[in-house]
Amino acid sequence: MPLTNQVILITGAGGGLGSTAALALAKQGAQIILLDKSIPKLETVYDLIKAASAPEPIMYPFDLAGANEDEYQELADKIGEKYGFLQGVLHSAVEFSGYTPIALQGTKEWGHTLNVNLNAPFLLSRVLLPVLQKSQTASIVFTSDSSARTAVAYSGAYGVSKIALEGLAKILAEEFESSNKIRVNTLIPGPVDSPLRKRAYPAEDKGKLPKMESLDAVYLYLFGPQSIGVTGQAIDARTFHL
Template identity: 75%
Template sequence: MSLNKQVILITGAGGGLGGAAALALAKQGAELILLDKSIPKLEKVYDAIVESGGQEPVMYPFDLAGASEAQYQEMADVIEQRYGALQGLLHSAAEFSAFTPIAIHKTQDWGHTLNVNLNAAFLLTRVLLPLLQKSQHASIVFTSDSGARQARAYSGAYGVSKIALEGFAKILAEELEGGEKIRVNTLVPGPVDSPLRKKAYPAEDKAKLPGLQSLASIYCYLFDSASIGITGQVFDAQTFKI
């Protein structure tokens, strides 16, 4: 139970990657705060954690794109009142509509995607930094995408958001490096059998892809004591070895 009594918040916890991370971290004893706008999806992950023997998590229904700054701060205040501090923050929420040429990209889709994938990560990180700084050691993990990172054609707002998110993570890591308390890293899951992957590549043979459970070890590594002192790095799950 290497993450026993470690409080970790996961965004997009009802999604494929977020749910897989939640289950992996819960099995190591983490106390989880599950954030997602879909209550049924949260309940499904909640049940899976309890059935696996993990500590009962907290479900926090929250619309990352629609919430105001005041609501973000209210969330931080609630967490502080309950836990006092935070040891981990996993940005796993992601918005992807479709591969779209810039010439016909809808403004509404562009704004919504950037709000979920980038602006929400900024707002949430900012309001939770004081709680992370109250811990002796804490970890922030952002989730990127190997395809989007190469600025491929038609990746649109999703690609732009992931490129910007990696830059944001590096800037934050540089700013926090002096304190040696909060490490900031980026995870690139690579091709895995996830709902987002199915949406992006519907004709792909998913039987040839690694399952979501293949990411368990890297999620645990990024939040347990083994990664203390490692910051500003991009981890590729497909080549990661402990």
């Protein structure tokens, strides 16, 4: 299995795409650290991975928006103490409450969305860099949205956070390109039958959408040996093929 002995942390691991990625990567031998604020959701994903006879994952309940800087650092320290290194981070946690005109966007909702979708990926990546750098190769993957570049009306704080997140990924990729150790890419999942898609487009016929498991191949590519040397890219799952 190509990911045997690889330690990969996934945020939003209890969500649709996060749990899909966790199961796909675990089936290929990865040791998954499941990060989510919902313990019941973590337990569900844990059970799915165990049932697949994959390596036993680690559950780490964590509130990305509510945690302070010390708690982020404590997470990084615990990973360093237990494993000594980290080969991957998938930023899959997302906050989206609905499409809202900027004129009606509440300050609290704006701040919370940016905290989960942008500030948390920045802070988590920063505190984990020392353990990522201890690996021969490591992969950081940010999850964006196909509408990020078009800045669609009413996407509000969610839209702004995804635009900024792609910028953060590009900057990080540039900063680590010369080291040839940490690759940083952005995944654009495209329309799939996910819980987020259901909230965004409730009237859409979800039976016509690809299943979340259709993303398995792109997750395995981004964290597997085939993507070593590929950095600073936005990988669109709709056009992805090896």
